[in-house]
Amino acid sequence: MAYNLKETSLKPERLTGGHRMCAGCGAPVVARTVLRALKPEDKAVITSATGCLEVSTFIYPYTAWQDSFIHSAFENSAVTCAGAEAAYVNMKKTGQLDDTYKFIAFGGDGGTYDIGIQSLSGAMERGHDMVYVCYDNGAYMNTGIQRSSATPKYADTTTSPAGKVVPGKQQYRKDLTAVMVAHNLPYVAQTAPIGNFKDLYEKSEKAIYTEGPAFLNVLAPCPRGWRYDTPKLIEMAQLAVDTCFWPLFEVENGVYKLTYKPKNKRPISDWLEAQGRFRHITKDPEKVAELQAEVDKRWEHLLALCGEK
Ligand SMILES: Cc1ncc(C[n+]2csc(CCOP(=O)(O)OP(=O)(O)O)c2C)c(N)n1
Numbered sequence: 001m002a003y004n005l006k007e008t009s010l011k012p013e014r015l016t017g018g019h020r021m022c023a024g025c026g027a028p029v030v031a032r033t034v035l036r037a038l039k040p041e042d043k044a045v046i047t048s049a050t051g052c053l054e055v056s057t058f059i060y061p062y063t064a065w066q067d068s069f070i071h072s073a074f075e076n077s078a079v080t081c082a083g084a085e086a087a088y089v090n091m092k093k094t095g096q097l098d099d100t101y102k103f104i105a106f107g108g109d110g111g112t113y114d115i116g117i118q119s120l121s122g123a124m125e126r127g128h129d130m131v132y133v134c135y136d137n138g139a140y141m142n143t144g145i146q147r148s149s150a151t152p153k154y155a156d157t158t159t160s161p162a163g164k165v166v167p168g169k170q171q172y173r174k175d176l177t178a179v180m181v182a183h184n185l186p187y188v189a190q191t192a193p194i195g196n197f198k199d200l201y202e203k204s205e206k207a208i209y210t211e212g213p214a215f216l217n218v219l220a221p222c223p224r225g226w227r228y229d230t231p232k233l234i235e236m237a238q239l240a241v242d243t244c245f246w247p248l249f250e251v252e253n254g255v256y257k258l259t260y261k262p263k264n265k266r267p268i269s270d271w272l273e274a275q276g277r278f279r280h281i282t283k284d285p286e287k288v289a290e291l292q293a294e295v296d297k298r299w300e301h302l303l304a305l306c307g308e309k
Pocket of ligand 1: 049050051052053074075107108109110111112137139140141142143148
């Protein structure tokens with residue numbers, strides 16, 4: 001059935017309002033859209049690594065989650081979810097359970113790219129029928145904006161502070177989506193909360209209803225860490241996509257497909273200038289050109305993988 005924003009918006013909220021995430025934060029928008037892709041009759045077991053999404057939605061004795069929710073440690077959201085899935089498979093086999101459950105793990109980039117990567121890699125390799133959703137806001141935001149391996153080069157964070165000598169983070173971001181593709185999973189996708197959420201919704205649906213392990217890497221802008229005004233959340237994600245800093249694509253059983261090609265690829269400076277964390281380099285043409293060259297290189301490589309050249 002064709003995607004329809006109005007219809008999907010009428011589905012019951014599975015992450016309800018009243019949680020304590022910041023205004024203008026991408027993570028709850030991502031979580032709500034992912035969960036909306038569940039069939040209403042299906043139940044879900046959700047796990048989350050420690051991070052903003054976890055600590056702001058699940059403060060004992062309150063919870064904003066309508067489904068079973070497990071607060072796991074920072075490093076093991078993926079295996080906590082995989083363990084529950086293994087128990088479910090056994091209970092189904094032995095006739096102890098009739099309902100259909102889906103298994104979804106969430107983690108920020110700190111909990112996914114860095115601290116939870118071995119648990120994620122293991123859960124994916126063992127073939128559990130689950131989806132791991134990384135909401136990538138590009139730093140350890142919950143503890144005060146520390147750099148992670150997902151933080152873009154030159155971003156100002158509290159552990160890569162921009163000063164007179166060092167202009168912010170010194171390394172390019174890790175390409176975790178490529179690392180997950182190397183696991184030969186049935187479904188891997190990179191997406192973002194833009195437009196009418198079609199891309200994010202459809203990829204979530206595919207990830208949830210593809211048998212076996214699936215991974216979604218979702219860009220989730222953060223007003224505190226990126227330093228933008230809260231109403232600009234979607235604009236921030238759209239700029240990341242239109243500058244090709246964050247291309248949208250999917251990989252089904254190893255086959256790459258580009259799902260969005262900007263009509264006019266915008267210069268990376270458009271995205272950098274919209275955020276306070278890059279303020280120190282936007283007037284430095286050499287650094288901007290260096291970042292542009294890196295974006296172009298990765299974009300060209302992706303186009304080739306997708307057979308778009
Ligand atoms: C093993 C461990 N180390 C450190 C912490 C402290 N801690 C809690 S949340 C957090 C940051 C999480 O960052 P990320 O995963 O990127 O999610 P975000 O907060 O950005 O949503 C840290 C360092 C912890 N809870 N457990």
